[in-house]
Every structure is written in structure tokens, then in C-alpha cells.
Amino acid sequence: MKILSVRLQNLNSLRGEWLIDFRQPPFNQTNIFAITGPTGAGKTTILDAICLALYHQTPRLKTSPTSNELMTRNTSECLAEVEFEVAGVGYRAFWSQRKARGQSDGNLQAAKTELAKLDGTILAEKTSDKLRLVADITGLDFGRFTKSMLLAQGGFAAFLNADANERAELLEELTGTDIYGRISEQVFIDCREQKNQLELLQARAGAVELLSEEQQQQLNAALVAKKLDLTAQQQILVKQRHTQNWRQQLDKAQQELQQTEQEVARAVNAISAQHTELARLSAWQPASQLAPLYSALQQAIGQQQQSQQQQVALKQQLHVAAQQQASVLWHGAQSLSQQQQHFAAQIQQLQQQQQQLTRQHQTLTQQHEALHPQIQQLSAQLQNTNLNQLRQQQQQQRDKQHRLQQLKQQLQQQQRWLLNQTHLQQQLQQTELALAPLAKQLLTLRQRYKMLQEHIADKKQLLQQQLLIMQLSEHRSRLQPEQPCPLCGATEHPAIEHYNQVNSLAAEQQLQSKEAELQLTQQDGETLSKKQAALEAEQQQLQQQLTQQQQQLAELNDTIQQQLQQDKVSDIDIALTALADESLCTSQTLTQLEQWQMQLQLYKEQQQQLEQQQVQNQHQQQLLLQQLPRLQEQHNELAQLQQSWHQQWQAMQQAEPATQTRAEFSRLNTELQRLQQQIQQGQGQLQMLQQQQQQLDAAAMLATQHWQQALANSVFSDETAFKNALLNPDELQALQQLQQRLQQAEIAAKRSFSDWQQRYQQLAEQQLSSLSLDELNHSVQQHDTLIQQLSAEQGQLQQQLESDTARRNSQQQLLQNIAQQQIQYEQWQRLNSLIGSADGARYRRFAQSLTLQQLIVLANRQLAILHNRYQLARHATAELELVVLDTWQADSARDTKTLSGGESFLVSLALALALSDLVSSKTRIDSLFLDEGFGTLDADTLDSALSALDNLNATGKMIGIISHVDALKQRISVQIKVEKQQGLGYSQIKISS
Numbered sequence: 001m002k003i004l005s006v007r008l009q010n011l012n013s014l015r016g017e018w019l020i021d022f023r024q025p026p027f028n029q030t031n032i033f034a035i036t037g038p039t040g041a042g043k044t045t046i047l048d049a050i051c052l053a054l055y056h057q058t059p060r061l062k063t064s065p066t067s068n069e070l071m072t073r074n075t076s077e078c079l080a081e082v083e084f085e086v087a088g089v090g091y092r093a094f095w096s097q098r099k100a101r102g103q104s105d106g107n108l109q110a111a112k113t114e115l116a117k118l119d120g121t122i123l124a125e126k127t128s129d130k131l132r133l134v135a136d137i138t139g140l141d142f143g144r145f146t147k148s149m150l151l152a153q154g155g156f157a158a159f160l161n162a163d164a165n166e167r168a169e170l171l172e173e174l175t176g177t178d179i180y181g182r183i184s185e186q187v188f189i190d191c192r193e194q195k196n197q198l199e200l201l202q203a204r205a206g207a208v209e210l211l212s213e214e215q216q217q218q219l220n221a222a223l224v225a226k227k228l229d230l231t232a233q234q235q236i237l238v239k240q241r242h243t244q245n246w247r248q249q250l251d252k253a254q255q256e257l258q259q260t261e262q263e264v265a266r267a268v269n270a271i272s273a274q275h276t277e278l279a280r281l282s283a284w285q286p287a288s289q290l291a292p293l294y295s296a297l298q299q300a301i302g303q304q305q306q307s308q309q310q311q312v313a314l315k316q317q318l319h320v321a322a323q324q325q326a327s328v329l330w331h332g333a334q335s336l337s338q339q340q341q342h343f344a345a346q347i348q349q350l351q352q353q354q355q356q357l358t359r360q361h362q363t364l365t366q367q368h369e370a371l372h373p374q375i376q377q378l379s380a381q382l383q384n385t386n387l388n389q390l391r392q393q394q395q396q397q398r399d400k401q402h403r404l405q406q407l408k409q410q411l412q413q414q415q416r417w418l419l420n421q422t423h424l425q426q427q428l429q430q431t432e433l434a435l436a437p438l439a440k441q442l443l444t445l446r447q448r449y450k451m452l453q454e455h456i457a458d459k460k461q462l463l464q465q466q467l468l469i470m471q472l473s474e475h476r477s478r479l480q481p482e483q484p485c486p487l488c489g490a491t492e493h494p495a496i497e498h499y500n501q502v503n504s505l506a507a508e509q510q511l512q513s514k515e516a517e518l519q520l521t522q523q524d525g526e527t528l529s530k531k532q533a534a535l536e537a538e539q540q541q542l543q544q545q546l547t548q549q550q551q552q553l554a555e556l557n558d559t560i561q562q563q564l565q566q567d568k569v570s571d572i573d574i575a576l577t578a579l580a581d582e583s584l585c586t587s588q589t590l591t592q593l594e595q596w597q598m599q600l601q602l603y604k605e606q607q608q609q610l611e612q613q614q615v616q617n618q619h620q621q622q623l624l625l626q627q628l629p630r631l632q633e634q635h636n637e638l639a640q641l642q643q644s645w646h647q648q649w650q651a652m653q654q655a656e657p658a659t660q661t662r663a664e665f666s667r668l669n670t671e672l673q674r675l676q677q678q679i680q681q682g683q684g685q686l687q688m689l690q691q692q693q694q695q696l697d698a699a700a701m702l703a704t705q706h707w708q709q710a711l712a713n714s715v716f717s718d719e720t721a722f723k724n725a726l727l728n729p730d731e732l733q734a735l736q737q738l739q740q741r742l743q744q745a746e747i748a749a750k751r752s753f754s755d756w757q758q759r760y761q762q763l764a765e766q767q768l769s770s771l772s773l774d775e776l777n778h779s780v781q782q783h784d785t786l787i788q789q790l791s792a793e794q795g796q797l798q799q800q801l802e803s804d805t806a807r808r809n810s811q812q813q814l815l816q817n818i819a820q821q822q823i824q825y826e827q828w829q830r831l832n833s834l835i836g837s838a839d840g841a842r843y844r845r846f847a848q849s850l851t852l853q854q855l856i857v858l859a860n861r862q863l864a865i866l867h868n869r870y871q872l873a874r875h876a877t878a879e880l881e882l883v884v885l886d887t888w889q890a891d892s893a894r895d896t897k898t899l900s901g902g903e904s905f906l907v908s909l910a911l912a913l914a915l916s917d918l919v920s921s922k923t924r925i926d927s928l929f930l931d932e933g934f935g936t937l938d939a940d941t942l943d944s945a946l947s948a949l950d951n952l953n954a955t956g957k958m959i960g961i962i963s964h965v966d967a968l969k970q971r972i973s974v975q976i977k978v979e980k981q982q983g984l985g986y987s988q989i990k991i992s993s
Contacts, residue, residue: 001084001085001086001138001139001140001149001924001925001926001927002084002085002086002926002927002958003022003050003082003083003084003149003927003958004021004022004023004082004083004084004085004090005019005020005021005022005023005082005083006019006020006022006046006049006050006053006080006081006082007019007020007049007079007080007081007082008045008046008049008078008079008080008081009077009078009079009080010071010072010075010077010078010079011042011045011048011049011052011070011071011072011078011080012042012045012048012070012072013040013041013042013045013072013980013985013986013987014042014045014046014072014978014986014987014988014989015072015075015986015987016988018989020046020976020989020991022958025993026973026974026991026993027958027974029974029993030973030974031957031958031959032958032959032960032961032972032974033959033960033961033972033974033975033976034960034961034962034963034968034969034972034974034975034976035960035961035962035963035975035976035978036962036963036964036968036969036975036976036977036978037964037977037978037979037980037987038964038980039964040980041978041979041980041987042978042987043931043962043964043978044060044931044962045978046976046978046989047150047929047931047962048060048061048070048080049080049082050080050082050150050929051142051145051146051150052070052080052095053080053081053082053093053094053095054082054084054093054134054138054142054145055131055134055141055142055145056095056111056113056127056131057142058070059146059150061544066108067108068097068108069544069545069548071097072986073104073552073555073985074104075104076098076099076102076103076104076106077096077097077098077099077102078096078097078098079094079095079096079097080094080095080096081093081094081095083118084138085926086137086138089117090117090118090119091115091116091117091118091123091137092114092115092116092117092118093114093115093130093134094112094113094114094115094116095111095112095113096111096112097109097110097111097112105413111127113125113126113127113130114130115129115130115133115134147915147916149916149925149927149928149929150929150931160882160896160904160907160908160911161896161897164878164879164880164881167852167880167882168844168845168848168880171848171851171852171855172844172848178844180840180843180844180846180847180848181840181841181843181844182840183835183840183843184835184836184837184840184841184842184843184844185837185838185839185840187828187831187832187835187836187843188832188836188837188838188840190828191825191828191829191831191832191836194821194824194825194828194829195825195829196460197821197825198818198821198822198825199464201814201817201818201821202818203464204814205811205814205815205818209807210804210807210808210811211800211804216801216804219797219800219801220801222797223794223797223798223801226790226793226794226797227794229790230787230790230791230794233783233786233787233790234787236783237780237783237784237787240776240779240780240783241780242768243768243769243771243776244773244776244777244780246763246766246768246769247768247769247771247772247773247776248773249763250760250763250764251773253756253759253760253763254760256752256756256759257753257756257757257760260749260752260753260756261753263749263752263753264746264749264750264753266749267742267745267746267749267750268746270742270745271742271743271746274738274742277735277738278735278738278739280725280727280735281727281732281735281736281739283725284725284726284727284732284735286714286715286716286725287716287722287725287726289714290710290711290714290716290722291726293703293706293707293710294707294722296703296706296707297700297703297704297706297707300696300699300700300703301700303696303699303700304693304696304697304700307689307692307693307696308693310689311689311690311693314682314685314689317682321678321682407560410556410559410560411560413556414553414556414557414560417549417552417553417556418553420549421546421549421550421553424542424545424546424549425546427542428539428542428543428546431535431538431539431542432539434535435532435535435536435539438528438531438532438535439532441528442525442528442529442532445521445524445525445528446525448521449518449521449522449525452514452517452518452521453518455514456511456514456515456518459510459511459514460511555985558985559984559985845879845880848880849874849879849880851918852874852880852882853874854918855911855914855915855918856872856873856874856882856914858913858914858917858918859872859907859910859911859913859914860872860910861914862909862910862913862914863906863907863910866906866909866910867906868887869886869887869888870884870885870886870887870903870906870907871884871885871887871891872884872885872907872910872911873885873893882896883895883896884896884899884903884907902943913928916928925957926957926958927957927958927960928957928958928959928960929959929960929961929962930959930960930961930962931962939967943967946967946968946971960976973993974991974992974993975991975992975993976989976990976991977989977990977991977992
């Protein structure tokens with residue numbers, strides 16, 4: 001991996017946007033450069049930008065959606081961008097964050113991230129996807145990156161001068177070999193668990209009790225006898241149930257026969273009860289035959305009456321038409337005089353409109369003459385006003401208001417920072433108070449954890465003893481009083497009763513309880529440890545924030561003093577300066593600033609009102625000038641309209657009477673002809689109706705004769721009796737349904753009676769038993785109880801045999817499981833004997849020794865390049881100790897603590913570079929940044945270090961060194977200078993060669 005360029009904006013003291021391209025001169029001409037500048041100028045910020053662009057965090061600070069301590073103060077956005085190359089492919093990593101509305105005091109927005117190729121192909125935009133792709137492409141996560149490409153201050157000699165334990169921890173931290181310790185602990189725990197499972201299976205197999213062969217034979221014989229008895233009783237029960245069913249059917253048939261006989265009687269009685277209604281239905285049948293003749297008679301009479309009504313209505317219409325004819329003649333005479341009156345009214349209305357418009361024109365003319373002097377006066381005022389001077393005064397007031405507003409914001413920010421500083425101090429105190437009891441609680445939990453482990457070990461030993469005692473229960477059962485024991489030969493067995501009462505259930509429950517308590521204690525300890533670590537991290541972060549806040553507050557005070565001294569022209573500025581000198585953060589200062597702002601705002605509003613009044617007067621003048629021509633045109637149009645109407649009136653007086661009279665006479669004649677035609681048509685219709693009336697009278701007389709003859713030949717004495725026999729459709733339908741329902745009920749009752757009578761006779765002929773149904777039920781119940789008892793006894797015998805078979809199968813399965821578990825336990829035991837340990841030390845030390853050996857090989861390669869005199873080697877007796885071989889002194893071994901400053905620096909640098917190669921085993925590292933305090937070295941050691949770096953430059957790696965040592969600046973020509981700007985708290989970057 002090689003860094004190609006770095007671009008940053010508004011990070012820490014580097015305000016603005018800066019770009020460092022390592023592909024351009026002078027970086028493309030050498031592989032080593034220095035990042036120089038005074039302390040606190042921002043040299044390490046360049047390395048922070050690289051980490052921020054790649055991994056969204058830095059070794060010193062982290063960013064979040066709600067907190068960003070890296071953004072330069074009084075700015076609203078920041079960014080970091082890195083172009084890098086891996087295996088010949090170029091990539092670009094980008095990160096930026098801004099505040100809401102582009103304001104420096106706005107809320108912090110979510111960061112924007114992107115990973116793309118240099119050809120423009122975007123690979124990821126989401127934060128999680130980008131971090132994953134960066135780790136996959138480079139083979140480095142953030143931890144490995146800061147240990148392989150960015151070597152922090154003070155990390156050179158930490159590994160060389162550490163003792164064995166510290167060196168083991170550093171190896172685990174740098175190379176991730178702590179997993180081997182966890183593997184060793186897990187192997188030990190798994191081996192112990194396999195052993196416990198094996199012992200538990202052996203105990204379960206020994207506790208299984210089986211039936212003897214004699215007991216099995218007895219149970220099988222008893223089971224066969226029970227099955228025979230049960231079969232015989234079941235056959236008897238089947239016969240009894242058949243007889244019981246016959247008796248039930250016979251009794252039911254007898255009951256149903258009695259019920260159907262009663263239903264037949266009820267059906268006959270129902271028909272008798274409805275005799276009157278059924279008689280009406282019988283009388284309706286002859287009446288229905290006479291109904292058509294009676295209907296024909298009624299229809300003829302109705303047509304006769306309808307014709308008479310039509311004649312009366314037509315006569316009334318003829319009378320109305322005659323009256324309308326007379327009315328038309330009278331109204332025609334009145335039409336001519338009304339038209340003359342209408343035209344006279346129109347002429348009078350036009351004359352009134354002309355007079356009204358004339359008065360409006362005179363009023364507007366007077367208003368124009370009254371406003372004309374005012375318009376001239378306003379025009380003169382406008383000419384005499386110097387608008388440029390007003391604008392200049394307004395601009396000065398706006399500038400002054402802007403300066404006051406800026407100073408007010410700075411004072412408010414100063415007050416907020418003071419409050420924030422107090423709040424941070426309170427949080428630090430609270431964190432320290434919270435950390436104090438945690439240490440005591442952790443110590444108590446550790447003691448409790450150790451005690452529970454001892455109790456669990458005791459409980460497990462007790463449980464194993466009890467299981468072993470239970471396994472020997474079969475042998476104890478064979479011991480007889482005063483008979484010698486086959487094992488020890490003793491004739492007395494005093495502990496038999498005690499051993500028979502041994503039960504492992506209580507011991508297992510106690511063991512489980514202790515293990516559960518141990519697990520809870522472990523969880524509580526982990527929770528408290530995490531809480532303690534979180535509080536310590538919070539305490540460190542709060543301290544850093546407090547230090548940074550104090551620096552920012554000091555810089556803000558300097559900025560306020562400089563701003564107060566820049567401009568002291570006006571009285572307000574002078575008063576403001578005096579007031580600010582007295583107290584920079586008092587409420588009185590802020591109140592005075594607000595009053596001055598209100599005065600400036602009032603002056604500004606007065607200027608705006610004056611300008612608005614001038615614009616309104618000009619607009620009113622233009623409106624008056626525009627209305628005059630329009631009013632003049634309206635006046636002329638009304639005059640022309642009046643003249644036109646007057647001419648039409650005169651012409652109408654001369655020609656209209658004759659024309660209108662002819663039109664009116666023509667209309668009246670047409671109306672009279674229409675009425676005359678209507679009267680003639682009505683008279684013709686009246687004659688036709690009179691002829692139809694004669695025909696209808698004859699038909700009505702003939703229908704009356706037919707009806708009277710049919711009535712005389714019927715069973716009815718008169719027309720009234722006939723009408724009483726008639727039924728409407730609803731009554732007829734109801735009576736028919738009643739008759740049908742009664743007949744069907746009678747038929748159904750008789751059919752059901754016949755069916756049950758036949759069924760009863762068939763059942764009675766079988767005569768299966770003379771016992772009653774209650775007697776049969778009692779007998780069936782007795783046999784059923786006996787069968788249930790036999791079935792239960794058979795089930796018990798079957799259950800005993802099946803249980804014994806299941807226990808035998810379970811024992812066989814347990815034996816198989818024990819054999820498999822024994823093989824598995826032996827495998828884990830062999831693995832545990834090789835790498836397993838309770839604290840994980842055995843495998844961890846072995847892995848660390850291998851890692852150390854590889855590290856020594858890589859470090860010796862670097863030493864051969866830096867200085868070919870020294871080589872590193874492992875100590876002959878100590879596992880993780882190092883010695884230095886002096887090749888110029890026949891490979892004599894020296895302790896690392898006997899090295900001089902320069903020698904120690906060379907060896908430490910070689911180890912740091914070797915650790916970089918070891919951590920970055922997945923990818924090639926072509927860029928290296930050293931942030932080391934070279935100022936602690938003497939002149940000779942510094943010269944040796946610089947010479948070594950010159951030799952390292954020949955390997956082709958690009959090396960960047962951060963330092964403020966003058967000797968280093970003289971030896972390295974290409975430099976990135978970070979210079980502080982005087983009095984502003986910001987820095988700038990310059991590149992020199």
C-alpha cells in the first residue's frame with residue numbers, strides 16, 4: 001500500500017483547504033521527507049487526515065454524528081481525502097462532515113463517505129461498506145494500519161526494553177496472537193467437560209435396574225392368562241350389548257306407536273275445527289264460474305260512465321276557447337299605446353345617465369386641480385434630496401451593525417465556553433466518584449468467584465462419590481446378615497442402610513445451584529469491568545476536551561481584544577471598547593450591545609418609511625394623469641350615444657306607428673284563427689263521443705241480460721249471496737294452503753302410525769330376552785367394569801415388560817455412548833496435554849515464541865540494511881528474552897539494556913519496522929510515517945539515526961518523518977513545513993526542497 005496524495009480542509013489548526021501530492025515534485029525525486037514545525041503547529045494533523053479519510057477516526061480522537069473535535073473552530077465543514085495505490089490499482093477514500101445551514105454554531109450533520117477508483121468508479125458510499133472494502137483491499141484494519149504505516153511517538157523502544165510478560169502482551173496486541181491463549185483455555189475447559197460427561201454417563205448406566213429372567217417368565221405367564229380372561233368377557237359383553245340394543249329399539253317402537261296414534265287423532269280433530277273455513281272454499285268453486293260474466297257487466301258499465309265524463313270535459317274546453325277568443329280581441333287594442341310609453345321611458349333614462357357622467361367628470365377635474373400643487377411640491381423635494389448621501393449613511397450603519405453583531409456573538413460564545421468548561425470539570429469529578437466504589441466491588445466479586453470455584457469442586461467430588469455408591473446398589477442388595485462379604489470377607493454390614501438412602505438428586509441440584517451462582521458472579525464481574533473501562537475512557541476523553549476547551553477559550557479572548565482595537569472611529573465604537581475592556585463576559589455588556597442595535601434598527605426603519613412615502617406620491621400622481629384621458633373619452637361617448645338615441649326617437653315617431661300597427665293586427669289575426677280551429681276540432685270530437693255512447697249503452701244492456709240469466713240458473717239466491725261467496729286472491733291462497741296442510745298432516749300421521757306398527761311387530765317376534773332395559777343396563781355395566789379391570793391389569797403387566805425392555809435398550813445405548821464418549825475424551829485429553837491449561841499460558845507462550853522468532857528474522861533483515869554490526873537473537877534460557885549479537889566481536893551476546901542511545905535507537909527502529917512487516921503480512925507497505933521524538937537524542941545518536949534513515953531510503957519505501965529537530969531539517973532537503981500564523985491560532989503548510 002502506498003499513499004499517493006492527501007487533501008484536507010479545516011482540521012484542527014490547519015484552516016482552509018490543503019493538498020499534498022506525493023506524485024509531484026519534489027516528492028517524486030526522493031523517497032524521504034520531513035514534516036517540520038513548532039510544537040502544536042499541526043504536524044500530526046496531516047497523519048490524522050490520512051486515518052480520517054481511510055477509517056473515520058484517528059489515534060487521538062474519534063468522530064461521531066454528534067461530536068467532532070477535529071473540525072477547526074468557527075468553521076462549518078471539514079474534509080479529508082487520500083489517494084492510495086494497492087497492487088498497481090489506484091483508489092480514492094473520502095470523508096467529510098458539515099454543520100446545519102452552513103453556520104459554525106449549527107447542529108452537526110451526518111458524515112459523507114465514499115470509496116472509489118481513480119478512474120471514477122464508485123465502490124461504496126455507506127460507512128460500513130466503505131470500512132469493510134478498505135480493510136479487504138489493503139489487508140489492514142485501523143489497528144494494524146497504525147502499527148504498520150503510522151508509528152506513533154514513544155513506540156520505538158517499548159518492545160525492546162519490556163520484560164517477558166510485557167513483551168508477550170505487546171506481541172498479542174500487535175499481532176493478534178491472543179487467540180492462542182483463548183484456544184488453550186477453551187481446550188482445558190472442553191476436556192474437563194468431556195470428562196464430566198463421561199463420568200455422568202457411567203453413573204447413569206450403573207444406576208439402571210433390570211428384571212431377572214424368572215421375573216420376566218412370571219410376568220409373561222400372567223399376561224397370557226389376563227388376555228384369555230379379557231377375551232372371554234368381551235365376547236359375553238358383545239352378546240349383552242346386542243340384547244340391550246334390541247330392548248332399547250323395542251321400547252322406542254312402542255313409544256313411537258303410541259305417539260303416532262295420538263298424532264292421527266290430532267289431525268282429524270284439526271280438520272273438524274276448520275270446518276267453517278273449508279266450507280267457504282267449497283262455496284267459492286260455483287262462484288268462480290259466474291265471476292267472468294259479472295266482470296264483463298261491470299266493465300261495460302264502467303266504459304259507459306267514462307264516455308259520459310269525456311263529453312263533459314270536452315264541453316268545458318270549448319267554453320274556455322271561446323272566452324280566450326274574446327280576450328285576444330280586447331288585448332290587441334291595448335298593445336299600441338303601451339309600446340309608445342316604453343320608448344319614452346328609455347329616452348328619459350338615457351338623459352339621466354348623461355347628466356350623472358357630466359357630474360363625475362366635473363368632480364375628477366376639480367380633484368386633479370387640487371392635487372396638482374402637491375405633486376409639484378413633492379417633485380421639488382425629490383430633486384433637492386441627495387439619495388447618494390442617504391445610501392452612504394445607511395451602508396455605514398449596516399457595517400456598524402454587522403461589527404456589533406459579530407462582537408456580540410463572540411461574547412456569547414465566550415460565555416457558553418466558560419459554562420461548558422465548568423460542566424466538564426463537574427463531569428470529571430462525578431466520574432472519579434463513580435470509579436472509587438467499582439474497584440472495591442470488583443475485588444469482592446473476585447474473592448466470591450474464587451470461593452464458588454472451590455465449593456463447586458467439592459460438590460463435584462461429593463457427587464462422584466454418591467454416583468459410585470449408587471452403582472454398587474445391586475451388590476449391596478445381595479449382602480445377607482452374618483454372611484461374609486465376597487469382596488472384603490466381613491460378616492457385619494453396618495453402612496448398608498445409610499448407603500441405600502444415598503440420593504444423588506440433592507447433590508446434583510446443589511452443584512447446579514453453585515454453578516449458576518458462579519456464572520452470575522462472572523457476569524457481574526464482566527459487567528463491572530466493562531463499566532470501569534468505560535468510565536476510565538470517559539474520564540480521559542473529558543480531560544482532553546477540558547484541555548482543548550481551555551486553549552480555544554484563550555484564543556477567543558485574544559481575538560476579541562484584537563477586534564476591539566481595530567476600529568475606534570465612532571462614539572459607539574469608543575464606548576463599546578471601553579465597556580469591553582472592563583468586562584468581556586458580563587450581562588451588562590450584552591444589554592448595552594442590544595440597545596445600540598435597537599437604535600440602529602430604528603434609524604433604518606425611518607429611512608425606509610421616507611423612501612416608501614416618496615414612491616407612493618409618485619404613484620398617485622401617475623394614476624391621476626392616467627385617469628383624465630379616460631374620463632374625457634367616456635364623456636364624449638355618452639354625448640354621442642345620447643344624440644344617436646334622439647335621432648332614433650324622432651324617426652320612430654314618424655315611421656313606427658304604421659309598421660307596428662300592421663304587425664300587431666297580423667299577430668291578433670293568427671291567434672284568432674288558431675282559436676277558431678280549436679273550437680271546430682272540439683265540436684267534431686264531441687259528435688264522435690256521442691256515437692260511442694250509443695254503442696256502449698247497447699253493450700251494457702246485453703251484458704245485464706246474460707248476467708241475470710246465469711244468476712237465475714246458479715245455486716245463489718241473489719247477487720248478494722254471489723258476492724259473499726267470492727274470495728280475494730289472498731283469502732283463496734290462505735284457504736287452499738290450510739286445506740293442503742291439514743290433508744298432508746293427516747296423511748303423514750297415518751303413514752307414520754302404519755310404519756311404527758310394522759316395526760314393533762317385527763321386533764316383538766324376535767323375543768331375545770324377558771329382562772327389562774334397566775336390568776340389561778345393570779348387567780352390561782357390571783361386565784364393562786370387569787373388562788376395564790382386566791384391561792388395567794393387563795396394561796400394568798405389559799408396562800412392566802415394556803419398561804424393562806426400554807431400560808435394557810437404554811442401557812445398551814448408554815454403553816455405546818460411554819464408548820464413544822471415552823474415545824472423544826481420550827482425544828481431548830491428548831490435546832489438553834499438549835496445549836491446554838486453565839490460564840491459557842501453555843499455548844500462548846508457544847505461539848508467542850514462534851511469533852518472536854519470526855519477528856527476530858524480520859528485524860535482522862532491517863538491521864542488515866540499517867547497520868550490519870548487530871543482530872538479534874533469542875535468549876538461550878529465557879523463552880521471550882532478547883539478546884544482541886555483535887558481529888564485529890565474534891558474535892558476542894549482549895543484553896539489550898547495555899546498548900547505548902544510538903544503538904538502542906537502531907535496534908528499536910529495526911524492531912518497529914519488523915513489527916510493521918509482521919502486522920502487514922497481507923499487503924506490501926510502501927509508505928511509512930514516523931512520528932518520533934528525535935529531540936530526546938544526543939548529537940551522536942541523532943547522527944547515527946539519520947544515517948540509518950538514509951540507508952533505509954534505498955529500499956524504495958516512501959518515508960515521512962515528523963520532527964522539529966534542526967539537525968534533521970538540515971539532513972533532509974524535502975520538507976513539509978507547518979507554520980503558525982501570528983496571533984490567529986491557525987497554521988499553514990509550505991513545501992520546500
